[in-house]
Amino acid sequence: MVLWLTRSRNVAHHLKRKWDLVGVLNHSSSLCSSSLHQHHHHHHHHRHCSSSSTSPITNNSRDPDTVSSNSASGFSIRRLESTKAQQQLDSVYDDHDDENQVLDFPGGSVMLTSELRFISETPEKRIKCYRVLDDDGQLIMSSSFQEVSKELALKMYRNMITLQTMDTIFYEAQRQGRISFYLTSNGEEAINIASAAAFTTSDVVLPQYREPGVLLWRGFTLQEFTNQCFGNKSDYGKGRQMPIHYGSNKLNYFTVSSPIATQLPQAVGAAYSLKMDGKDACVVTYFGDGGASEGDFHAALNFAAVLEAPVIFICRNNGWAISTPTSEQYRGDGIVVRGQAYGVRSIRVDGNDALAVYNAVKEARKMAISEQRPILIEALTYRTGHHSTSDDSTKYRPVNEIEHWRVARDPVSRFKKWVERNGWWTHEDESELRSSVRKELLNAIQVAEKAEKPPLSDMFTDVYDHPSSNLFEQERFLRETIKRHPLDYPPEVPV
Numbered sequence: 132m133v134l135w136l137t138r139s140r141n142v143a144h145h146l147k148r149k150w151d152l153v154g155v156l157n158h159s160s161s162l163c164s165s166s167l168h169q170h171h172h173h174h175h176h177h178r179h180c181s182s183s184s185t186s187p188i189t190n191n192s193r194d195p196d197t198v199s200s201n202s203a204s205g206f207s208i209r210r211l212e213s214t215k216a217q218q219q220l221d222s223v224y225d226d227h228d229d230e231n232q233v234l235d236f237p238g239g240s241v242m243l244t245s246e247l248r249f250i251s252e253t254p255e256k257r258i259k260c261y262r263v264l265d266d267d268g269q270l271i272m273s274s275s276f277q278e279v280s281k282e283l284a285l286k287m288y289r290n291m292i293t294l295q296t297m298d299t300i301f302y303e304a305q306r307q308g309r310i311s312f313y314l315t316s317n318g319e320e321a322i323n324i325a326s327a328a329a330f331t332t333s334d335v336v337l338p339q340y341r342e343p344g345v346l347l348w349r350g351f352t353l354q355e356f357t358n359q360c361f362g363n364k365s366d367y368g369k370g371r372q373m374p375i376h377y378g379s380n381k382l383n384y385f386t387v388s389s390p391i392a393t394q395l396p397q398a399v400g401a402a403y404s405l406k407m408d409g410k411d412a413c414v415v416t417y418f419g420d421g422g423a424s425e426g427d428f429h430a431a432l433n434f435a436a437v438l439e440a441p442v443i444f445i446c447r448n449n450g451w452a453i454s455t456p457t458s459e460q461y462r463g464d465g466i467v468v469r470g471q472a473y474g475v476r477s478i479r480v481d482g483n484d485a486l487a488v489y490n491a492v493k494e495a496r497k498m499a500i501s502e503q504r505p506i507l508i509e510a511l512t513y514r515t516g517h518h519s520t521s522d523d524s525t526k527y528r529p530v531n532e533i534e535h536w537r538v539a540r541d542p543v544s545r546f547k548k549w550v551e552r553n554g555w556w557t558h559e560d561e562s563e564l565r566s567s568v569r570k571e572l573l574n575a576i577q578v579a580e581k582a583e584k585p586p587l588s589d590m591f592t593d594v595y596d597h598p599s600s601n602l603f604e605q606e607r608f609l610r611e612t613i614k615r616h617p618l619d620y621p622p623e624v625p626v
């Protein structure tokens with residue numbers, strides 16, 4: 132490593148000018164910084180930096196030729212750009228201290244200081260939250276946002292109502308014992324629908340589990356949702372997963388996988404493959420605040436940053452990971468600030484403001500694809516329902532807190548107020564929609580309940596091309612057990 136010092140502001144400015152001339156590529160900056168240093172007394176303007184410089188820094192692995200020849204693909208150039216040493220130097224020389232001394236370090240220069248001072252654990256100000264609509268659904272005049280057409284706005288609103296209705300009916304179906312489990316998205320309808328609206332179906336979704344609205348937006352039918360929850364023969368998972376583990380090949384929506392945060396590194400891999408194929412698409416992956424506490428989250432962000440993968444991380448920070456409040460999960464300013472730590476561009480957005488979510492995601496998608504980079508979005512929201520049907524959230528949080536978010540901060544009625552103010556939606560439209568969705572769902576449940584269950588043999592297929600001997604053994608054992616205890620076995624499942 133080479134350490135070089137500059138004594139005056141003049142030299143710093145001189146260097147900065149040189150860097151401007153040679154561009155932002157990391158390899159040129161490291162080459163130039165050393166060769167310029169050798170000549171700085173003469174104040175020459177070297178237009179070209181060549182590796183013939185005698186500086187020891189030129190023989191390191193960041194020599195552009197070395198990097199390209201080490202790489203089997205064309206991505207090496209993009210990787211070199213990622214270091215953005217030029218930008219780092221800009222901020223270094225903004226300082227007014229005349230005694231600036233700089234440590235040239237792989238990846239960019241670092242200013243030296245003689246002051247023994249630790250960085251504070253709390254920033255001076257918390258990161259602000261982007262909003263377009265106020266709590267009353269009024270447009271905030273100063274907000275920057277793209278116009279949303281009547282057609283798009285109504286599709287968004289209709290989808291939110293459909294999601295809400297599906298949640299109500301499936302929740303009740305679980306309470307009636309007709310399905311074994313359910314999990315609502317109450318309070319998070321705007322994140323679900325508005326983010327979905329900002330993508331195209333060629334973008335690949337890797338969900339956590341509280342994002343069925345994204346699948347709904349893409350055209351998964353109420354019958355398809357119902358078939359999954361009832362685990363019948365038409366369920367794409369062949370009844371082998373708990374309810375709410377939806378997935379659709381056709382709609383580019385990976386099947387929900389309950390182990391928290393496993394989808395995040397996988398999303399980066401999927402995004403990297405889109406990059407390799409030169410696709411005009413990105414990956415979006417969703418997760419909760421709890422998901423962000425997993426190691427996989429950190430691994431994913433770092434991989435995404437260094438691979439420059441076109442992936443959008445959408446964190447639904449809803450305050451709770453089942454009964455664990457965010458105060459027991461982190462001491463920093465939420466999730467958004469972690470982006471910068473990994474070199475990932477990030478934004479905090481009001482997750483209960485559909486227009487803000489739509490605009491932030493739309494912009495994120497554009498940057499992710501055109502600049503081939505990951506983006507982190509932290510959407511602030513609140514889970515107004517229980518975690519799932521296996522949970523009673525009043526056991527660990529005050530009822531008035533839930534009520535405040537459920538009533539005063541409801542994302543659906545907030546969006547509705549805006550749509551109504553535009554003259555696009557009436558009371559009649561509302562009741563007509565609600566009753567037709569309800570009818571469609573009740574019918575879907577009847578159909579799903581009557582449908583055949585997948586046969587027992589399906590339980591052992593689809594993991595291995597040739598099932599292993601222990602699987603055969605388990606199947607034989609299961610069939611014997613059923614024969615011995617026929618009454619304990621559900622009669623509707625074909626043996």
Ligand SMILES: Cc1ncc(C[n+]2csc(CCOP(=O)(O)OP(=O)(O)O)c2C)c(N)n1
Binds near residue numbers: 392418449452
């Ligand atoms: C690896 C792993 N650990 C624990 C669990 C149990 N678990 C299921 S959901 C959940 C909380 C997740 O919270 P969050 O990511 O904030 O999502 P939310 O439910 O709030 O939408 C936990 C701990 C799990 N499914 N996987």
Ligand SMILES: [Mg+2]
Binds near residue numbers: 421449453
């Ligand atoms: Mg949560």
